[in-house]
Amino acid sequence: MSQDSEARVIELRARSSGPRKARARRIIAVGGGKGGIGKSLLSANLGIALAQRGAKVVLVDADLGGANLHTCLGINQPAVTLSDFVDKRVVRIDDVAVPTGVDGLSLVSGASDGLDAANPRHAQKTKLLRHLRTLEVDYVLLDLGAGTSFNVLDFFLLADTGVVVMLPEPTSIENAYRFIKAAFFRKLQGDAPDSDFAQRVGAAIAPRDGRPARSPWDVVEDLRAVDPPGAARLELTLGGFHPWIVINQARTRNDFDVGPTVASAWKKFFGLDLGYLGCVSHDDSVWQSVRARRALIHAFPESAAASGVLRLAENLIALER
Numbered sequence: 510m511s512q513d514s515e516a517r518v519i520e521l522r523a524r525s526s527g528p529r530k531a532r533a534r535r536i537i538a539v540g541g542g543k544g545g546i547g548k549s550l551l552s553a554n555l556g557i558a559l560a561q562r563g564a565k566v567v568l569v570d571a572d573l574g575g576a577n578l579h580t581c582l583g584i585n586q587p588a589v590t591l592s593d594f595v596d597k598r599v600v601r602i603d604d605v606a607v608p609t610g611v612d613g614l615s616l617v618s619g620a621s622d623g624l625d626a627a628n629p630r631h632a633q634k635t636k637l638l639r640h641l642r643t644l645e646v647d648y649v650l651l652d653l654g655a656g657t658s659f660n661v662l663d664f665f666l667l668a669d670t671g672v673v674v675m676l677p678e679p680t681s682i683e684n685a686y687r688f689i690k691a692a693f694f695r696k697l698q699g700d701a702p703d704s705d706f707a708q709r710v711g712a713a714i715a716p717r718d719g720r721p722a723r724s725p726w727d728v729v730e731d732l733r734a735v736d737p738p739g740a741a742r743l744e745l746t747l748g749g750f751h752p753w754i755v756i757n758q759a760r761t762r763n764d765f766d767v768g769p770t771v772a773s774a775w776k777k778f779f780g781l782d783l784g785y786l787g788c789v790s791h792d793d794s795v796w797q798s799v800r801a802r803r804a805l806i807h808a809f810p811e812s813a814a815a816s817g818v819l820r821l822a823e824n825l826i827a828l829e830r
């Protein structure tokens with residue numbers, strides 16, 4: 510462990526034994542355009558890695574249709590879930606956070622039933638996030654579902670840090686771009702100060718000549734022609750939109766360069782300011798740990814994939830320095 514990381518561990522431990530701020534310090538959402546790319550696997554193991562470094566962490570299974578984070582942690586589905594909170598059978602979010610067997614790490618399991626829970630209204634989502642913010646922890650990690658539904662995008666946008674997972678393959682990179690673009694457009698519309706502005710933004714976002722692939726930068730430029738102050742506003746929003754890329758399942762040396770290459774290409778062509786958080790190898794220990802219903806970091810702590818996750822955790826901690 511580097512000296513910097515060691516100092517950070519000591520600082521986190523000191524904080525967890527002293528008086529705490531009654532507020533989650535950072536909410537991190539782990540998303541991506543596609544299913545099966547490792548969002549849950551990475552969220553679960555990142556949660557363990559951060560807890561091993563002395564942080565207090567709550568993992569939230571925000572994949573409301575297909576909760577399975579408990580399996581990645583190697584535990585049974587908890588009896589209380591987000592459904593109990595959303596349906597008001599439980600008043601405090603703390604009461605649906607169950608221990609995971611890892612010191613400092615608890616789990617809010619995904620909704621197990623109830624259409625409302627699978628498709629909550631915006632007010633329910635903001636209420637959930639508001640309650641999550643009251644948790645006295647260092648990190649809340651949200652494991653998101655696949656796709657670009659408003660549910661997924663809203664959780665992604667409400668978090669302090671958005672992590673986008675992708676595989677080093679053109680199809681997955683395209684999906685991730687679609688996800689980021691959809692999140693940005695959702696943010697633009699959500700931030701609109703009035704309905705006129707929202708309409709102008711909506712018109713700029715709309716597909717032209719049957720071609721939907723317009724970039725955030727094109728939208729700013731189109732708006733500049735009709736509303737220069739509005740375009741300046743969008744530019745500010747674009748500047749403040751800063752998701753972090755994670756490449757999962759790297760198999761070759763070149764795969765390890767894909768993240769930084771994608772980040773700089775998207776900056777140049779689409780005006781997106783993305784960060785690069787790190788890369789995790791494709792590793793047989795992953796499926797072996799899943800089949801054995803054990804967390805990767807516990808079952809194969811020396812594996813290449815586990816080391817990749819540990820580096821991601823260090824990099825997440827370093828974001829706050």
Ligand SMILES: Nc1ncnc2c1ncn2[C@@H]1O[C@H](COP(=O)(O)OP(=O)(O)OP(=O)(O)O)[C@@H](O)[C@H]1O
Pocket residue numbers: 543544545546547548549550551572575653654655757758759789790791792793795796799814
């Ligand atoms: N680094 C890796 N090396 C090898 N296999 C991996 C790796 N990451 C993920 N996998 C495989 O991919 C499977 C799916 O991962 P996971 O369930 O985390 O995906 P997900 O993105 O959460 O999917 P969903 O969107 O359906 O929830 C894992 O069970 C594992 O078998």
Ligand SMILES: [Mg+2]
Pocket residue numbers: 548549550572652653654
């Ligand atoms: Mg998942």
